[in-house]
Amino acid sequence: MTEQLHEVGLTVNGAAYQAEVPARRLLSDFLRHDLRLTGTHVGCEHGVCGACTVLVDGVPMRSCLLLAVSVQGQHVTTVEGLAAPDGTLSAVQRAFQECHGLQCGFCTAGFLTTITAGLRQNPEPTIEQAREMIGGNLCRCTGYQNIVAAVLRAAEIGGGDAGGE
Amino acid sequence: MQVGSSYLGEPIARVEDPRLLTGGGRYLDDLGQDAVELAVLRSPHAHARILDIDVSGAIDVPGLLAIYTYDDLSGPLAEPLPLLIPHPSISAGRTQYVLAKDEVNYVGEAIAVVVAENRYLAEDAAERIEVSYELLPPVVGLVAAREAQQLVHRDVEGNVAAHFVQQVGDAAAAIAAAPHRLSLELSVERSASTPLEGRGVLARWDTDSQRLRVWTSTQTATGVRAAIAARLGLDLGSVEVITPDVGGGFGVKIVHPWPEEVLVPMAARALGRAVKFTEDRREHFISSAHERAQLHEVEVGFDDEGHLLGLSVRFWHDNGAYLPYGLIVPIITSTQLLGPYKPAAYRVEFESLYTNTVIVTPYRGAGRPQGVFAMERTMDAIAAELGIDRAEVRARNFIQPEEMPYDHGLIFQDGRPLVYDSGDFPATLDKLKALVGWDEWPAYQAQARASGRKVGLGLACYVEGTGVGPYEGGHVQIETTGKVKVSTGLTSQGQGHQTAFAQIVADELGVAISDIEVVTGDTRRFPYAVGTFASRAAVMSGSAIALAARAARAKILRVAADALEAAAEDLEIVDGMVRVKGAPGNEIALGTVAVLSNPLRYAFDEASKAATQFAVGDPDLPPVAEDDEPGLEGKDYYSPLRSTFANGMHAVIVETDPDTAEVAILRYCVVHDCGTLINPRIVEGQIHGGVAQGVAGALYERMAYDESGQLQNASFMDFLMPYVSEVPERIEIDHLETRSPLNPLGIKGAGEAGVIPGAAVFASAISDAEGFQITAMPISPSELFELRRQHAANAAQKGTQP
Ligand code: FES
Numbered sequence A: 001m002t003e004q005l006h007e008v009g010l011t012v013n014g015a016a017y018q019a020e021v022p023a024r025r026l027l028s029d030f031l032r033h034d035l036r037l038t039g040t041h042v043g044c045e046h047g048v049c050g051a052c053t054v055l056v057d058g059v060p061m062r063s064c065l066l067l068a069v070s071v072q073g074q075h076v077t078t079v080e081g082l083a084a085p086d087g088t089l090s091a092v093q094r095a096f097q098e099c100h101g102l103q104c105g106f107c108t109a110g111f112l113t114t115i116t117a118g119l120r121q122n123p124e125p126t127i128e129q130a131r132e133m134i135g136g137n138l139c140r141c142t143g144y145q146n147i148v149a150a151v152l153r154a155a156e157i158g159g160g161d162a163g164g165e
Numbered sequence B: 001m002q003v004g005s006s007y008l009g010e011p012i013a014r015v016e017d018p019r020l021l022t023g024g025g026r027y028l029d030d031l032g033q034d035a036v037e038l039a040v041l042r043s044p045h046a047h048a049r050i051l052d053i054d055v056s057g058a059i060d061v062p063g064l065l066a067i068y069t070y071d072d073l074s075g076p077l078a079e080p081l082p083l084l085i086p087h088p089s090i091s092a093g094r095t096q097y098v099l100a101k102d103e104v105n106y107v108g109e110a111i112a113v114v115v116a117e118n119r120y121l122a123e124d125a126a127e128r129i130e131v132s133y134e135l136l137p138p139v140v141g142l143v144a145a146r147e148a149q150q151l152v153h154r155d156v157e158g159n160v161a162a163h164f165v166q167q168v169g170d171a172a173a174a175i176a177a178a179p180h181r182l183s184l185e186l187s188v189e190r191s192a193s194t195p196l197e198g199r200g201v202l203a204r205w206d207t208d209s210q211r212l213r214v215w216t217s218t219q220t221a222t223g224v225r226a227a228i229a230a231r232l233g234l235d236l237g238s239v240e241v242i243t244p245d246v247g248g249g250f251g252v253k254i255v256h257p258w259p260e261e262v263l264v265p266m267a268a269r270a271l272g273r274a275v276k277f278t279e280d281r282r283e284h285f286i287s288s289a290h291e292r293a294q295l296h297e298v299e300v301g302f303d304d305e306g307h308l309l310g311l312s313v314r315f316w317h318d319n320g321a322y323l324p325y326g327l328i329v330p331i332i333t334s335t336q337l338l339g340p341y342k343p344a345a346y347r348v349e350f351e352s353l354y355t356n357t358v359i360v361t362p363y364r365g366a367g368r369p370q371g372v373f374a375m376e377r378t379m380d381a382i383a384a385e386l387g388i389d390r391a392e393v394r395a396r397n398f399i400q401p402e403e404m405p406y407d408h409g410l411i412f413q414d415g416r417p418l419v420y421d422s423g424d425f426p427a428t429l430d431k432l433k434a435l436v437g438w439d440e441w442p443a444y445q446a447q448a449r450a451s452g453r454k455v456g457l458g459l460a461c462y463v464e465g466t467g468v469g470p471y472e473g474g475h476v477q478i479e480t481t482g483k484v485k486v487s488t489g490l491t492s493q494g495q496g497h498q499t500a501f502a503q504i505v506a507d508e509l510g511v512a513i514s515d516i517e518v519v520t521g522d523t524r525r526f527p528y529a530v531g532t533f534a535s536r537a538a539v540m541s542g543s544a545i546a547l548a549a550r551a552a553r554a555k556i557l558r559v560a561a562d563a564l565e566a567a568a569e570d571l572e573i574v575d576g577m578v579r580v581k582g583a584p585g586n587e588i589a590l591g592t593v594a595v596l597s598n599p600l601r602y603a604f605d606e607a608s609k610a611a612t613q614f615a616v617g618d619p620d621l622p623p624v625a626e627d628d629e630p631g632l633e634g635k636d637y638y639s640p641l642r643s644t645f646a647n648g649m650h651a652v653i654v655e656t657d658p659d660t661a662e663v664a665i666l667r668y669c670v671v672h673d674c675g676t677l678i679n680p681r682i683v684e685g686q687i688h689g690g691v692a693q694g695v696a697g698a699l700y701e702r703m704a705y706d707e708s709g710q711l712q713n714a715s716f717m718d719f720l721m722p723y724v725s726e727v728p729e730r731i732e733i734d735h736l737e738t739r740s741p742l743n744p745l746g747i748k749g750a751g752e753a754g755v756i757p758g759a760a761v762f763a764s765a766i767s768d769a770e771g772f773q774i775t776a777m778p779i780s781p782s783e784l785f786e787l788r789r790q791h792a793a794n795a796a797q798k799g800t801q802p
């Protein structure tokens, strides 16, 4: 018995895709292995670590908890879509490098997407709001100190433009 | 960056980052998109005999390619995995098979593997394999292991894998004769490295050349390579191991070979297909490795001033179901427990015990957090007993700077004498006291108490043996483009090695960071190496690379001196140009020097014409001198006599909630001495991450095994790994830089430091806040609440007695 396939059409980082996937194909696997956008990482596959966070119509969502078929017709932004088309890093990405907000880099895509959406909603966060903004993402390397600093720095250099579409 | 200025010690931004920030990282599961996938059927029981494995139900799953059980293995593959670090006091070393043979000893032990077109299908098939078991009684936890009513391994009496004693002087006599004596019983529970990326392996077998190429998320590429070659019966030269980007290690990925690191290559060779295994989170909890669980009994004798006259420690170490990593963790506990102190006599004895739980191997800190916990609880107990300030008792027992190098008279984890190379403990303590406001604390605490708040200040000191041998190597090559290629064999898991090592080379060679490329953990580039553990990468590979760069520099100057018709001593290298000092314009680019270093017959491009036979060379001499080699490169190894010893002291101020017993962190202060700082920003990042793991081990993380050996919290939902809300808002850091005399750059290593005093410093602070001594870590609010109740009840009972 081979698996039944379903049509799905969606936009990822501005490019339209049409694909046939099994109903159980996770969005994270679809992005990583079907579209080969491997910048989105999977740290827990149960919705807790936030490493797999992507923006779906601008809203941060955990791609390990979504089925690919369920994002029919929607716009997905992954970490690959955060820099400008000419490769210029977004304010959040630059702030991460300036503040040493990453070590192994495995959690980073999830933080970048989360913060990108967070700063769009609140372009001038206080330190408490910055901590809250990243409160649902796990990082084992940095102790979060420099990630919080990067949120504040991104707000400073971004001038409200967090990048990513 | 100014031309000619130094990169060493500069907090430059990491060269790794642009790639990692744009989704360009290549972690294990990002590779091998064409590979078929392997899933593992794991034991659901902690202790059982395997009666039968029936794979017939799995055979029709579409996309199935192969199923392997123990019976399919032969030769070295069918033998137990190696005991990596043998030690004379191991009386019963047991290691697991790559696939269980007859018996399973922990929930999660691999029983069968399935290879299918993708992971979904492989798991479908694995689910259909039926295994019948005869259940055996499990041994869970140290108390059960020590009682030994049940045995983990039938032939291992008392569950004892090893019994070990070390001593200097006669501690028992010294304690008996001491004016004051105390005894303490202490315990620390299990935790684990828990990198955000689990384990993973990809292998490709090249049928044409009969060669194997393996990528694995490891802390030792060379170790895995040797192990795979041995197990698969291949020449070392036919196996290449490449470490891709690794999403954190913290110790767990130093273990090798994991069963999957052997099974994936085996399947790749058998099937002639690329095969990949990517561990999921639950698998990481139940089938990788944990650490930390120990029970301690401390006896101490001291004089009226609090000087340690005799110290005797017995402890029991939970090594889990098998002993692949030998006794490294408990040996480190037994030696590093001494920290900055010098007891007049010391005896330590431990037993390493089997339990039916996941294996125990180093997790960042590697046995030190437990040792420091035991020592620092003892220091606080002495201070309380004598009514002396806690910092003062410690200071009185410090090894003094003028006593360095200090020989403890013990043998360390590397089999060499425990000799501290450097450190200034009194200065470190002074800095910490100033940073945290130690002298102002009593007044602050009294004021807080008066307003009904419970606040406590904790202090903990540690010494960390880092940079253990045997060696690492470095290779530096200047290409004809002027670019510099650097390689070393050990691996990276986020420590910024590419940046730090480039900083070293940039200074040694006078080239820009942007012209340097560093490769780590690729056996094709550097086949001799040990691995990344014990905070050794900067010390070992940093030193080796510095030496290799110096060798390359000597050759650059030699070749350039010839070309510029100047003496080598009169040359300098600035911004990629070799020039005669004080003679502007008389210069030659590094790339051209590289061209000239390799006498050519054939010109492959415009630049290379300069090195052809009618262009250069003295016709009366051989083109390559007898003691020389073509090319512009340097290679060297660094192999120290002994470990270097970093040290530090932490202080934390906590507030415990009078009603809920929750612990809030008000301030966290670190003073740290890791010798020369290559990149202060990276070092601070290491401390931040370590402190977060220290907080985790003190207040949150534990492995909740039930009595049947099921891990109840094997997910990020239930294992309380800290989010940002659990870590202090600020970590205040001050550095000391006492150089190590043992290596060319004076480095001492920084990777593990932040985590080491975690349990100790929180226990000290909570004890200070509560007025009773904390003896078991981690501590949850409900446990603290219960302790309060007990202490209140005891006090009330005492009050009613006449
Ligand atoms: S992988 Fe999706 S939340 Fe962890």
Ligand code: FES
Pocket: A101, A102, A103, A104, A105, A106, A107, A108, A138, A139, A140, A141, A142, B196, B247, B248, B494
């Ligand atoms: S940088 Fe490694 S997990 Fe966050």
